[in-house]
Amino acid sequence: MPCGDLLDLNDCSVTDWKNLIKLADDIRLNPRDYMHRCEGKVLATLFYEPSTRTQMSFQAAMLRLGGQIIGFDNPVNSSVSKGETLMDTMRIVSNYADIIVVRHPQEGAARAASLYARCPVINAGDGGHLHPTQTLTDLVTLSTVKGRLTGLRIGVCGDLKYGRTVHSLLKAMSRFEGNRFYLISTPELSVPDYCKEILDNAGCPYEEVPALDDCIGELDVLYMTRIQQERFATPEAYEAQRGVFVLTPEKLQKARADLAILHPLPRVDEIDPAIDEDPRALYFTQARLGMFGRMALMLRMLEDDITIHSEREHHLHAAVCSNPRCITHTEKYLSRSVCKDENGHDICLYCEEKC
Structure with missing residues (x-):
């Protein structure tokens, strides 16, 4: 079964978590066994806000698995500075990469990005929302x-x-x-x-x-x-x-x-x-152990051994999201969609604020 995206770690089962932890531990103890597992694979790191640990951890993780990296660490150095939408950036970059990591200051940006990418997307932090x-x-x-x-x-x-x-x-x-x-x-x-x-x-x-x-x-x-x-x-x-x-x-x-x-x-x-x-x-x-966790995650996602993305049922909603930090306020093409949370409340599909 093809792998989805990691937008919220709670979309994984506890069994998935335990398997990832076990794999991360094995990578830590036996790094040479994993040095070539991602040869020929390309990771794109798209960081719309500053980061040291998360960005370098992902980059080091892919390099230690034998893969390569592309991307930007400042939107000023990309076509975003020219007004390119998140939708178009994802469509372009996913032509070049096998997996994409996105950090963005607006809440719900990772889910929005996943709608337009042709490869798996990992949420590396979307505003004050989640950091799986x-x-x-x-x-x-x-x-x-x-x-x-x-x-x-x-x-x-x-x-x-x-x-x-x-x-x-x-x-x-x-x-x-x-x-x-x-x-x-x-x-x-x-x-x-x-x-x-x-x-x-x-x-x-x-x-x-x-x-x-x-x-x-x-x-x-x-x-x-x-x-x-x-x-x-x-x-x-x-x-x-x-x-x-x-x-x-x-x-x-x-x-x-x-x-x-x-x-x-x-x-x-x-x-x-x-x-x-x-x-x-x-x-x-x-911080060091996090690198092994990210190695395990990308390895599983690229090898299709774990299905992560949980598709929520949702319906279109005419009202604008009340959360001023939501990605829907700047990426105007996004549909105003509402879904249900674990407690049955109507929430924004992207930022998960109550409607």
């Missing part, structure tokens, strides 16, 4: 360093409202038994209601916590994210809160000896650099 291969990185990392994906006490800290990595992680880890979540943020940056609804429906217990000190001693995993100053109403409001969500050696003294500290990176000042040498600081290991 970061979640795959997180699953590979937790499986490697914790030896399990069940029965974990997971704290997510920082920008939980706009942090796409947090949303994807919560959705994924809610599918494993016995996980408990601590949602650590300011009220202004608390996790969206739809994420809480996912946790509720999965029967996952969670607590909203105002300060890292309040729960760090309970955690098996601490997933730090950057607090974005631009999300606060005033600089004073940001300054009043920022120190509460900085991980320092003093706060770490209260943590368990086997705590795993993760971060999708880049960091700014939310983790004191003095912690980098602590064996519990695993964010740089996490």
Whole structure:
């Protein structure tokens, strides 16, 4: 069966995830066995916004599999700067590539791109919506360093409202038994209601916590994210809160000896650099393990061993999407389509905001 696209990691089954994690581990342990598996294949990386880890991780992954890479890391250096639509870019690039990775600042862009590509598309982040291969990185990392994906006490800290990595992680880890979540943020940056609804429906217990000190001693995993100053109403409001969500050696003294500290990176000042040498600081290991996860993913997609893209039933809807960050506001040719989410709500097909 031909492979589809990876737009949302939750379109995969848990069995698919476990198989990808197992393959990533084998690639890590036996890299020479995979050096030529993608010879003759071409990866296109189309990055409409800045990236270091995700872009280079994908590029390194394909090169280590024996393939080649093309693409751009700035739309100014492509025909996008001349007004070319996403639709036409995908139609052109998919003539040259066997698989395409897209990062875009607008939500729903990856799904829109997949409609016009003639080869598989991987979502490398679409605005504040989803970042599925970061979640795959997180699953590979937790499986490697914790030896399990069940029965974990997971704290997510920082920008939980706009942090796409947090949303994807919560959705994924809610599918494993016995996980408990601590949602650590300011009220202004608390996790969206739809994420809480996912946790509720999965029967996952969670607590909203105002300060890292309040729960760090309970955690098996601490997933730090950057607090974005631009999300606060005033600089004073940001300054009043920022120190509460900085991980320092003093706060770490209260943590368990086997705590795993993760971060999708880049960091700014939310983790004191003095912690980098602590064996519990695993964010740089996490970045390396993500490369093996992406190698496994591309290998499976190119060899048609895994079917990923779940086609949702949808219907045309005349109303404009209410989400100002949705791709439909700039790519005007896209049909206004509505589908159902897991809870039966009408949502935009692209950005998944409620209609």
